Amino acid sequence: MSWLFGWGRSSGAPPADELTAAAAPAEGSGGAKPGDKWSNFDPTGLERAAKAAKDLDQSRNAKEALALARMQEQTVQLEHQSKVKVGFWKMGCWDCVISVYVCVCVTAKLCKPKKSLHQQEYEAAVEQLKGEQIRLQGEERRKTLAEETKQNQARAQYQDKLARQRYDDQLRQQQFLNEENLRKQEESVVKQEAMRKSTIEHEMELRHKNDLLRVEAEAKARAQVERENADLIREQIRLKAAEHRQTVLESIKTAGAVFGEGFRAFVSDWDKLTATVAGLTLLAAGVYSARNATAVAGRYIEARLGKPSLVRETSRITVAEAIKHPVKTTKRLRSRPQDALEGVVLSAALEGRVRDVAIATRNTRQNKGLYRNILMYGPPGTGKTLFAKKLALHSGMDFAIMTGGDVAPMGRDGVTAMHKVFDWASTSRRGLLLFVDEADAFLRKRSTEKISEDLRATLNAFLYRTGEQSNKFMLVLASNQPEQFDWAINDRIDEIVNFALPGLDERERLVRMYFDKFVLVPATTGRQRLKLAQFDYGQKCSDIAQRAEGMSGREISKLGVAWQAAAYSSEDGVLTEAMIDSRVDDAIKQHAQKMDWLLMEAGEGVGKVGVRLPK
Structure with a gap:
């Protein structure tokens, strides 16, 4: 019904004057009540609309016109609604909404x-x-408030950021100023130190020059004075020499007169002469006797308390050792006899034989009988030295260890040293087990071997001291080549024991013993940096024993030390099965190399006594 209000059909908007008049209250009210918006409404439009409606009712085509007008009005309203919505969302114009509302209200009233x-x-x-x-x-208001809040927060954060940046800049500037001041102070100190050093050097230089000038002036003045007073100085020297000569001559005359009077008085008095001669004689005799007595006492003390130079190790307690290790000495004195085979792994037959030797030796000491001399031969590392020590401890005897390689370098002193060893052995109250390791080094055949005269004399001294069995000491010889002994040495041996390489059972016992000693016990006590991985220890020891064929007990003990070293060298200190196998492989290769060297030395298929060489 836009034509009722006088709007043109071509235009989709109301006239400008009516739109302005309708929108003016909305702009001026600023949020007044809705009833105030129609206070200035012009009713002329409604009058025209009422007149037109009356004319239309009287027309015969009123129904068709009204239907057409209604359709046009609906179309216009829909267009206005779409424009209002678009305008509101795009511009947010409240005036447009008010205009639409006015139009709607007018239309509703009409x-x-x-x-x-x-x-x-x-x-x-x-x-x-x-x-x-x-x-x-x-x-929209909530969005506006949220946006304002966000902007305020962003502004506050930005201001805080600016404040922090200003504070950081101030700190950096202050630090730079402090560093600059410190640098200037250091430069000032360096300059002052340099100036002080230069001043001191200059003063020292001036002082040195002054000293040189002073010394030179004094020397020149002294030389000048000496040249001027040369005659006076020579006269003073001559007078002093004459006076000194006169004094010496008078002293000699006085001493001669006194000595002559005393000698004449002494010679004329026979009692004084006799007493003097007797005193000098007694003094000479006392000096001679004291010197000989001191030598005898020294030899006795050395024989009783000292250790001979040929003895490398002994269980006898010396004075020096007691002073140096009192705790160790006390423990040794309180120690009890031990089992002769404790810690010694041998075959069943050999173990029975050496146990019989140990029992016989112990009973011999208790009954103060004569000891039997023993020869132990076999490959190195089969337990000969260890058994000798255990034998001495088991029987309650002292032991002393010497090696044959120490005898030859002593030369002429070898005879004296050998006698000292047996004299020292004879002074033991408990009996002494003298263990000679590598005895074939100096007990060689005198008829065929080329030995020096000094070594021959030492061998003769050894044969002289061991010619008869003794109840003071027991002789135990160890050798890898007993066939090189002199025949007289073989005649002095009462028991021969062969220490062969360990068999499979003995190797397994050795592997288990050294595995417990070097690996298992340190790993379980926790005192050392050693841990053990999880695997079957017993089966691993059996496998190692089978692989270690031909190896001696010493080589197996070195395997235990190698396992311990492998654990210590690892990052975490854990000994794994792979590490154990690696060390075993290395030991087997080294043993094979040693056997190759032995074959090259002795000839293929022929080895030293007691050593089985691989074919």
Whole structure:
């Protein structure tokens, strides 16, 4: 019904003067109540509309015109609604909403007398639009407040950031100023130190020059004075020499007179002469006797308390050792006899034989009988030295260890040293087990071997001291080549024991013993940096014993030390099965290399006594 209000069909908007008049209250009110917006409404338009409606009712085409007008009005309202929505969302213009609301209200008032269902729906849509507008306005306000809050927070954060940056800049500037001041102070100190050093050097130089000038002036003055007073100085020297000569001559004359009078008085008195001669004689005899007695006492003390130079190790307690290790000495004195085979792994037959030797030796000491001399031969590292020590401890005897390689370098002193060893052995109250390791080094055949005269004399002294069995000492010889002994040495041996390489059972016992000693016990006590990985220890020891065929007990003990060293060298200190196998492989290769060297020395297939060489 836009033509009722005088709007043109070509234009989709109301006239400008009416739109301005309708929108003016909305702009000036600034949020007044909705009833105030229609206080300045012009009713002329409604009068024209009422007159036109009356004329239209009297027309015979009123129904068709009204239907057409209704359709046009619906179209225009829909267009206005779409424009209002678009304008509100794009521009947020409250005036447009007010204009639409005015138009809707005017239309509603004009059509009130003839409301229809469509008009009711239209009014409901307008009310819904008003509610939607109010909701959108609230949402817009909330968004505006949220945006303002966000902007305020961003502004506060930015200001805080600027403040921190200014503070950091101030700190950096202050630090730079401090560093600059410190650098200037250091430069000033360096300059002052340099100036002080230069000043001191200059003063020292001036002082040195002054000293040189002073010494030179004094020397020149002294030389000048000496040249001027040369005659006086020579006269003073001559007078002093004459006076000294006169004094010496008078002293000699006085001493001669006194000595002559005393000698004449002494010679004329026979009692004094006899007493003097007797005193000098007694003094000479005392000096001679004291010197000989001191030598005899020294030899006795050395024989009783000292250790001969040929003895490398002994269980006898010396004075020096007691002073140096009192705790160790006390423990040794309180020690009890031990089992002769404790810690010694031998075959069943050999173990029975050496146990019989140990029992016989112990009973011999208790009954103060004559000891039997023993020869132990076999490959190196089979337990000969260890058994000798255990034998001495088991029987309650002292032991002393010497090596044959120490005898030859002594030369002429070898005979004296050998006698000292046996004299020292004879002074033991408990009996002494004298263990000679590598005895074939100096007990060689005198008829065929080329030995020096000094070594021959030492061998004769050894044969002289061991010609008869003794109840003071027991002789135990160890050798890898007993066939090189002199025949007289073989005649002095009462028991021969062969220490062969360990068999499979003995190797397994050795592997288990050294595994417990060097690996298992340190790993379980926790005192050392050693840990053990999880695997079957017993089966591993059996496998190692089978692989270590031909190896001696010493080589197996070195395997235990190698396992311990492998654990210590690892990062975490854990000994794994792979590390054990690696060390065993290395030991087997080294043993094979040693056997190759032995074959090259002795000839293929022929080895030393007691050593089985691989074919």
